[in-house]
Amino acid sequence: MSATWLALAPLLAPVLALGAALLLRAAQPQRPGAAGVVATLMQCCFLAPLALAIAIPDTLTPLRIALLAALALALLARDREDILQSECALKLTWVLAAAFALSWAGESLLTLAAGTATTTEQWPALALQLDPYGLWSAALAMTLIAGLVLLGGAPFHFWLADVAHGTRASLAPLIATGLQVSGAALLVQRLHGVDAFAQAASLVRGHLTIACVLALLGGAATVATAKRPERRVGLLASLQGALLLASLIATSDASALPLMRWGAHLALAMTGALALAHFLPVAAAPDAPAAALFRRHPYSGVAGAYAMLSLAGAPGTPGMSLWLQVARALVRTHHPGLLLALVVAWITAFSVAATTVRAAFGSPSTAPMPERAVPWPARAALWACAAGLAAMAFGVLGR
Amino acid sequence: MHRLRALLTPLTFGIAALALGFVALALPGLVAAALGLEGVALAFWIWARASSDPREALARWAWLRRPAMALWFAAALAAALPAAPAVPLAVSPPVSTGLAVVLEVPELVATPSAASRDPLAPMRLLEALAILFAGLELLAALPTSRPYPDHAGPLPNVGAWITGVLPAAGLLVLWRQAPLWTSAPLVREFASLALIFAAALAVLRAYSRRTWTASLRWLAACDSALAAMLIALDALPREIVLLLWFAAAGGRLTALATELRGSAGRRGALSARLWRLAGFSASACMSWPLLIAVGFPNGHFRPLEFVFVAAPVYLATALSLRRVTQVPERRAMARPDATRVLSLVGASLTLLIGPAALALAWWEGFEASFPAGIVALIPALLAAWPRAWLARETELPPVVRASVAAGATARDFALSVYRSVLVFERRIADALAALIRALGAPARDLHAGDAQEYLLFLVGVSVLALLLPLLR
Numbered sequence: 001m002s003a004t005w006l007a008l009a010p011l012l013a014p015v016l017a018l019g020a021a022l023l024l025r026a027a028q029p030q031r032p033g034a035a036g037v038v039a040t041l042m043q044c045c046f047l048a049p050l051a052l053a054i055a056i057p058d059t060l061t062p063l064r065i066a067l068l069a070a071l072a073l074a075l076l077a078r079d080r081e082d083i084l085q086s087e088c089a090l091k092l093t094w095v096l097a098a099a100f101a102l103s104w105a106g107e108s109l110l111t112l113a114a115g116t117a118t119t120t121e122q123w124p125a126l127a128l129q130l131d132p133y134g135l136w137s138a139a140l141a142m143t144l145i146a147g148l149v150l151l152g153g154a155p156f157h158f159w160l161a162d163v164a165h166g167t168r169a170s171l172a173p174l175i176a177t178g179l180q181v182s183g184a185a186l187l188v189q190r191l192h193g194v195d196a197f198a199q200a201a202s203l204v205r206g207h208l209t210i211a212c213v214l215a216l217l218g219g220a221a222t223v224a225t226a227k228r229p230e231r232r233v234g235l236l237a238s239l240q241g242a243l244l245l246a247s248l249i250a251t252s253d254a255s256a257l258p259l260m261r262w263g264a265h266l267a268l269a270m271t272g273a274l275a276l277a278h279f280l281p282v283a284a285a286p287d288a289p290a291a292a293l294f295r296r297h298p299y300s301g302v303a304g305a306y307a308m309l310s311l312a313g314a315p316g317t318p319g320m321s322l323w324l325q326v327a328r329a330l331v332r333t334h335h336p337g338l339l340l341a342l343v344v345a346w347i348t349a350f351s352v353a354a355t356t357v358r359a360a361f362g363s364p365s366t367a368p369m370p371e372r373a374v375p376w377p378a379r380a381a382l383w384a385c386a387a388g389l390a391a392m393a394f395g396v397l398g399r
Numbered sequence: 400m401h402r403l404r405a406l407l408t409p410l411t412f413g414i415a416a417l418a419l420g421f422v423a424l425a426l427p428g429l430v431a432a433a434l435g436l437e438g439v440a441l442a443f444w445i446w447a448r449a450s451s452d453p454r455e456a457l458a459r460w461a462w463l464r465r466p467a468m469a470l471w472f473a474a475a476l477a478a479a480l481p482a483a484p485a486v487p488l489a490v491s492p493p494v495s496t497g498l499a500v501v502l503e504v505p506e507l508v509a510t511p512s513a514a515s516r517d518p519l520a521p522m523r524l525l526e527a528l529a530i531l532f533a534g535l536e537l538l539a540a541l542p543t544s545r546p547y548p549d550h551a552g553p554l555p556n557v558g559a560w561i562t563g564v565l566p567a568a569g570l571l572v573l574w575r576q577a578p579l580w581t582s583a584p585l586v587r588e589f590a591s592l593a594l595i596f597a598a599a600l601a602v603l604r605a606y607s608r609r610t611w612t613a614s615l616r617w618l619a620a621c622d623s624a625l626a627a628m629l630i631a632l633d634a635l636p637r638e639i640v641l642l643l644w645f646a647a648a649g650g651r652l653t654a655l656a657t658e659l660r661g662s663a664g665r666r667g668a669l670s671a672r673l674w675r676l677a678g679f680s681a682s683a684c685m686s687w688p689l690l691i692a693v694g695f696p697n698g699h700f701r702p703l704e705f706v707f708v709a710a711p712v713y714l715a716t717a718l719s720l721r722r723v724t725q726v727p728e729r730r731a732m733a734r735p736d737a738t739r740v741l742s743l744v745g746a747s748l749t750l751l752i753g754p755a756a757l758a759l760a761w762w763e764g765f766e767a768s769f770p771a772g773i774v775a776l777i778p779a780l781l782a783a784w785p786r787a788w789l790a791r792e793t794e795l796p797p798v799v800r801a802s803v804a805a806g807a808t809a810r811d812f813a814l815s816v817y818r819s820v821l822v823f824e825r826r827i828a829d830a831l832a833a834l835i836r837a838l839g840a841p842a843r844d845l846h847a848g849d850a851q852e853y854l855l856f857l858v859g860v861s862v863l864a865l866l867l868p869l870l871r
Contacts, residue, residue: 094854102861141864149857158853207864221839286461287453315430315471327479336522339479347472354464363448363457364409 013264014051016388017174020271020381021047025170027378043170046075050178054263060185062107068182069096069150072175076167084166092159099149103186106142113139119189123196137203143190144207150183152176153215153245154222157238161226164234164270169278173271176237181263184244188259191248208249209338215242216341220348229277229356233270236311239349240266243326246342250329265310265318265392272307272385275378279304280360289365293374300379303386305357310389312353313346318392409449410554417442417564424571429477429530429579432572433470436533439568440464446561447553456553462544463565466533470572473529477579480519480526527583530576531590537569538627539620540597542824548601548616549608559612560659563652566623570644573627577637581630590631595707598624600817602711602718607814611722615655621715622647622682625689628708634692635760642756643688646681650749654678654723657742662726664742671725674742677749678719683779684753686712688760690775691767698768709778716782 022044030036053060053068060068073096076089107117113131114122126136152160160180163172194201219242223235244262279293279301294301310317323346330339420438423431440463447456517523536544552561573580573590581587598621605617626644629635635643654674657664665671690712694705757765767775 091853094851095857098854098857098861138865141867142861145857145861145864155856155860207867285454286457287448315433315474324475324478327475331479331481331519334518336519339522340525343472343475343479346475347468350471351464351468358444361448363453 010260010264011055013388013392014055014267016384017054017177017267017271018044018047018051020268020275020384021170021174023377023381023384024168024271024275027375027381028168028170043075046071047171047174050174051267053178054174054181054267055260057181057185057259057263060182060189062186062189065150065182065186066100068178069100072179075171075175076163082168085168085171088159088162088166091162095149095156095159096146099146102142103144103146106139106145109139110136110143120193120196123193123200126200127197136200140200140203141207144187144204144211147183147187147190148211148245150179150186151215151241151245152180152183152238153211153242154218154238155214157215157219157222157235157241160238160241161222161231161234164237164274164277165228165230169271169274173267173274176234177263177267177270180237180241180244180266181259183241184248184259184262187245187248205249208245209335212242212245212249212338213341215239215245216338216345220345223352224348226352228282229280230274232352232356233273233277233308233311236273236308236349236353237266237270239345240311242345243323243342246335246338247326247329249335249338250326250333262322265322265389268385268388268392269307269311269319272304272382272389273311275381275385276301276304276308276360279374279378280356281362284359284362286359287363288359289367290362291360292370294360294362295365296370296373297379300374300382301360304382305360307382307385307389308356309350309353312349314350314353316393318389321393409445413442413445413554416445421564421568421571424568424575427575429470429474429576432533432576433467433474436463436467436470436537436568436572439565440467443553450553450555459550460553462536462547465543466536466569466572469529469533469536473526473533473576473579476522476526476529480522483519483523484517524583524586527580527586530572530580531586534569534573534576534580534627535590535593535597537565537572538594538597538624539566539601540593540624540627542828545597545600545821545824548620549604549613557659559616560652560655563616563619563655566620567648567652570623570627570648573630574637574641574644577630581633587631587633591628594624594628594631595711597621598628599707599711600820602714603813604817605718606714607810607817612655612658614718614722615651615658618715618718619648619651619655621711622651622685625685625708625712629685629689629692632689632692634688635765636763639756639760639763639765642752642759643681643685646749646752646756647685649752650677650681650745653742653745653749657738657745660738661729663736663738664746665723665726666728666739668725670739670742670746671723673746673750675720675723677746678723679716679779679783680750681753682712682716682719683776684757686716686779687757687772687775688765688767690778691771694775695768695771698771700770700774705774713778713782716779720782 022040025040025043031039049068049071053064073089073093076085076092079085110122111117113136114125116122116125149156149159160176163176167175191204194204216239219235219239223232223239226232226235240262244259247262276293280291281288289295290298291301293304306317310319313319313323323342327339327342330336330342416438420435420442423435423438426432426435440460443460443463444457447453447460450456532541535541539545539548547565548562550562551558554561580590601617601621601624605614605621608614608617623644626640626647629640629643630637634640654664663670664674686708690705690708693708694701
């Protein structure tokens with residue numbers, strides 16, 4: 001395989017997720033004629049910057065992240081007739097505006113204390129201990145808030161579950177993943193070079209450890225009790241945020257879990273899982289017949305199930321290798337408590353995903369097949385995500 | 400093509416999943432074991448959803464994913480953790496072996512230095528406990544799965560037999576993964592206590608059940624628990640334990656299969672006698688080394704532990720002898736029947752494998768001291784002793800005499816004990832669940848989902864983040 005191909009490979013997963021989003025948009029009821037095609041292409045154009053952010057997270061600056069968040073909110077708020085989506089937009093606006101404001105205030109205070117706005121120069125300046133501890137420590141804690149909220153780990157997992165539940169399947173995955181990747185990039189940039197000032201590194205690790213344990217255990221407890229499949233997918237994505245947080249604790253430069261690979265997997269897995277979740281029953285009895293997708297097109301259902309299992313990190317999926325990578329990094333850096341929380345969260349996520357897939361298969365039924373087939377673009381989207389994840393599992397993508 | 404499609408039924412899918420599951424369980428490695436248990440759980444799920452009452456069957460056998468999940472948990476830890484360093488023990492290795500270790504105060508030796516201490520030891524302990532949990536749950540040795548051998552499986556016709564394979568899966572887990580869970584501190588002792596309790600309850604339930612098929616399922620669970628005890632106590636090489644278990648529990652499962660084929664194993668004097676002898680031999684052979692290990696650790700007699708193990712052994716052996724009653728022939732002249740031939744072959748193998756395994760153990764160096772070897776045989780011999788000589792009503796103690804006169808039977812007593820334990824365990828589980836619900840309810844009611852609440856929550860968390868460093 002040529003070097004050019006390998007270099008381009010990480011870009012392919014977000015492009016595939018964008019393609020899947022386009023297919024899912026095509027599967028929705030549309031305006032007739034050219035207007036429908038134009039609307040679909042317009043949505044694709046607006047989602048493209050989010051896909052680009054997932055593909056090359058290193059290029060994200062705080063300003064670009066704020067612009068991306070604004071774009072995501074605009075996409076959510078555009079359709080005023082959609083009540084759930086509008087509510088998501090409202091909640092996210094409240095929370096993101098406050099989080100960005102707090103982080104911006106923290107950045108300003110830190111700049112004031114260090115005398116420079118460049119992150120790598122701030123640590124040696126702060127290490128001189130010229131400023132009171134209360135000032136820089138409070139400022140540092142505030143700078144992390146936007147990143148933590150955007151990552152969506154519990155207790156900030158509400159927005160992910162809301163977006164997954166209330167937003168259309170063609171929009172939600174890329175918006176959620178784009179924002180999560182932005183949050184991760186914010187944290188990585190903020191912590192760049194923090195080891196130069198041991199006291200700050202220790203403070204940040206303490207904060208992040210509390211946040212990570214909360215995100216893992218709170219996320220696990222919530223995902224185990226969630227009733228709607230869409231919310232479960234959102235909560236599984238929030239556990240992915242917690243996973244990245246754990247990798248940041250293990251190695252502050254996120255080398256334990258390359259951001260590009262994590263984002264690429266999250267985009268594909270969430271797109272497939274969310275597309276599947278919209279076809280699943282909400283609270284079916286154990287003996288209820290299978291979901292329409294699984295009765296008419298069982299193989300497409302299996303493709304979607306693969307994406308959901310990968311999002312949960314089930315064995316045999318690329319998702320599992322991410323969890324394992326972080327777990328090994330935690331062992332190497334002597335974080336047994338965090339490792340335990342990670343394994344508990346993983347087993348809960350896997351168990352919930354397996355139970356959801358079982359419920360999707362339902363019980364054999366002699367009732368006639370559903371008359372209407374699931375639209376082919378939706379099935380093609382499931383297959384595209386599954387193919388991308390399978391390729392990732394074999395190491396072609398996201399290397 | 401049409402014929403091939405006709406073969407692809409839930410029954411065949413389930414059988415394939417179960418067979419592959421058992422193959423994976425026999426392979427080394429935790430991932431293979433977890434996949435094996437997933438296969439077993441998948442088979443039961445496939446059959447349950449295709450059964451006549453899928454709602455009940457799916458709910459009844461849903462617990463089978465728990466042992467699989469426990470093994471995945473252990474597999475995840477094993478994959479993440481590096482190999483254990485050779486660390487000196489903080490507790491001296493026990494002088495005595497067997498169940499007696501539980502009752503002894505461990506002798507503390509010099510504490511290892513901080514550098515030599517394994518920081519991941521609690522994780523390794525959790526890994527061992529997860530493996531043990533999976534095995535014990537399948538052996539009906541934990542309250543969460545205790546009553547399952549009472550129920551027939553979700554398959555038509557052979558459902559009564561299929562439940563019997565679950566203790567086999569549990570034993571395979573404990574047998575194959577023994578090096579991982581027996582090396583953790585105090586896990587063997589905890590396992591021994593749980594297993595002896597499970598064996599006692601299983602044999603009481605076998606005694607209290609009127610149908611022989613149900614009793615056989617419970618006896619298979621009891622034998623598997625006793626075999627797992629042999630592994631936990633490291634009394635014999637593991638291959639010998641497997642052979643002994645194969646004779647004991649395997650014999651029960653063969654007898655159960657013949658019972659479901661028109662009681663073929665009990666038709667005819669020869670067949671019934673052979674099965675009686677086979678059951679006695681298999682039970683006696685497996686319990687003999689176990690009683691030696693438990694009752695005579697380090698050459699000293701431990702009467703309390705001996706009685707705890709001897710009682711279920713006596714009852715299981717007695718049931719093997721007395722419940723195999725001859726069934727009258729349905730025809731004046733018996734026809735040649737493949738099931739009957741297979742039953743005779745199964746009984747003969749059950750009869751021979753136990754003593755052969757003991758001979759192999761002796762060949763490999765297993766020895767019993769003079770009184771231990773004889774005393775360990777007493778429970779089995781007592782069970783074989785003529786019944787009339789053993790218990791006469793006039794010799795009953797005065798406390799029991801009144802109840803017996805009022806019509807109470809030993810079976811009623813066994814049933815009461817079993818049910819009391821189950822009710823007690825269920826109450827504890829209910830109390831724990833209520834406590835968790837009570838603790839979780841306020842967390843669920845914390846917010847109503849309004850957008851303003853989200854903002855307030857964020858502000859609250861921010862204030863906390865600001866205060867935390869100042870409070871350091």
